[in-house]
Amino acid sequence: MLRSIVRISRVCQSLGSLPYVQTQLGHPAVRTMSTLPWPFNSAPRDFSLPNSSWSSEMTRLYEHYNSQCEVETEDGEKQRGPWRRLPSYNRSLKYAKGGVYLSKFVQSKARLFTRNIKTAGAAFEYVMFINKEEQRSVCIFQAGHLLEGPPGHVHGGAIATMIDSVTGTHATYLSGPVMTANLNINYRSPIPLGSTVLLESCMDKKEGRKTFISCKVTSADSSKLHTEATALFLSVSVSHLLGM
Ligand SMILES: CCCCCCCCCC(=O)SCCNC(=O)CCNC(=O)[C@H](O)C(C)(C)COP(=O)(O)OP(=O)(O)OC[C@H]1O[C@@H](n2cnc3c(N)ncnc32)[C@H](O)[C@@H]1OP(=O)(O)O
Numbered sequence: 001m002l003r004s005i006v007r008i009s010r011v012c013q014s015l016g017s018l019p020y021v022q023t024q025l026g027h028p029a030v031r032t033m034s035t036l037p038w039p040f041n042s043a044p045r046d047f048s049l050p051n052s053s054w055s056s057e058m059t060r061l062y063e064h065y066n067s068q069c070e071v072e073t074e075d076g077e078k079q080r081g082p083w084r085r086l087p088s089y090n091r092s093l094k095y096a097k098g099g100v101y102l103s104k105f106v107q108s109k110a111r112l113f114t115r116n117i118k119t120a121g122a123a124f125e126y127v128m129f130i131n132k133e134e135q136r137s138v139c140i141f142q143a144g145h146l147l148e149g150p151p152g153h154v155h156g157g158a159i160a161t162m163i164d165s166v167t168g169t170h171a172t173y174l175s176g177p178v179m180t181a182n183l184n185i186n187y188r189s190p191i192p193l194g195s196t197v198l199l200e201s202c203m204d205k206k207e208g209r210k211t212f213i214s215c216k217v218t219s220a221d222s223s224k225l226h227t228e229a230t231a232l233f234l235s236v237s238v239s240h241l242l243g244m
Contacts, residue, residue, distance in 0.1 A: 048088040048128065053121025054142060057196040057220050061140045065129040083129045086169065090115035106242060114165055122146045124158070128166060130173055137170040139199040140220075143191060153190040159217065160185055163229045166199045167213040171233035174203055175211045177241045178233035185229045196220045209235040 050059055071081040090111045114124040125142040141162055149155030164180055171178045191197055201215040210232060217227035 044089045044091065046087045047090060047115045048086065048126065051120045051125075053125060053144070055194075055196050058125065058140055058142045061196065061198070061220060062127055065138060065140070069129070082131050082133060084132065086128045086130060086173075088112075088115060088126075088128070114161060117146065124162065126162065128169060130170065132173075134202075135174065136200065136202040137166060137173075139166045139201075140196060141199055141217075142196045143193055145193055148193055150190060152193055154193060156185075156187055159187070159191065159227055160229075162199060163215050163217070163227065164231070167201050167215050167229070167231040168233065170201045170203070171211040171213055171231070175206065175233065175235050177236055177238055178211060179236050179241065180231060181210075181234045182232040183229065184231070185227060187227050188225050191217070191226050197226060198222065204230070211235070 050062055054062070065083050066085060068081045068083040069085055070078050072078055114126070117123040121142070122144040123146045125144060126139050128137060128139040130137045139162070143154045143158065147154050147158040149158070160183065163185060164183055167183075168178065168180055197217050197219060199215055199217050201213050204212040204214050206212070211234075213231045213233065215229045215231065216225060217229075218225055
């Protein structure tokens with residue numbers, strides 16, 4: 001028991017020195033793993049890559065943003081573009097530095113809420129891109145049949161979940177470990193089940209520990225506003241985040 005506690009505290013220290021977000025955003029350790037061929041490749045499945053459930057609209061938008069993650073210079077050289085795709089796992093803690101040990105002790109059966117359904121396309125299909133310079137993000141979201149609220153339309157709680165996830169990821173990217181303190185949502189028009197929508201978030205301001213983010217959900221062609229939200233995130237310590 002004592003040994004476990006010592007191990008947990010060491011892991012917490014190493015996590016504390018590493019912004020939590022680095023895990024989600026392609027921590028070098030994850031990249032190294034993914035370069036090894038199978039069966040030595042123990043990298044987790046990245047849930048934000050295209051799969052057969054994606055609609056043509058979802059795929060088109062993915063390709064639009066993905067093509068801007070790497071651009072070609074006039075000399076034909078490739079360089080990083082304005083956007084960056086964020087990988088997404090269903091058990092992020094396990095893939096943090098030292099997290100493989102911590103995940104054995106902390107909620108070992110826990111899975112990221114939005115990534116916990118195995119059937120592709122059944123619930124939350126999404127991919128998120130960040131534009132660091134413009135401090136904004138975009139998420140392409142396709143709502144599956146398990147997210148029904150009003151007949152044929154997406155449940156308001158599922159929309160709130162996506163807004164919290166997108167603004168929360170964005171705030172984490174900007175400010176390190178954070179928790180949602182306040183989330184304010186206006187539902188303007190229902191989202192048809194199975195449709196692809198865009199969630200666009202931008203940072204409004206940062207004041208000390210507070211990061212203010214706003215977000216809007218629109219149809220894929222941006223012509224229809226579905227939902228608007230503002231969110232406040234407070235920077236927290238890693239131990240607060242893990243409830244320790
Ligand atoms: C890559 C990662 C991907 C992540 C994606 C998923 C993201 C999902 C994010 C979540 O869903 S987090 C889960 C839902 N949130 C929670 O469970 C948070 C529960 N609440 C808390 O843990 C604490 O209340 C909290 C950390 C938010 C704040 O507690 P603190 O003790 O750190 O702050 P404190 O109460 O001292 O307040 C600090 C400042 O914030 C202000 N504040 C706190 N709560 C507020 C609030 N709700 N509304 C407005 N202002 C608030 C407070 O007035 C004060 O302002 P001033 O400094 O100007 O005086």
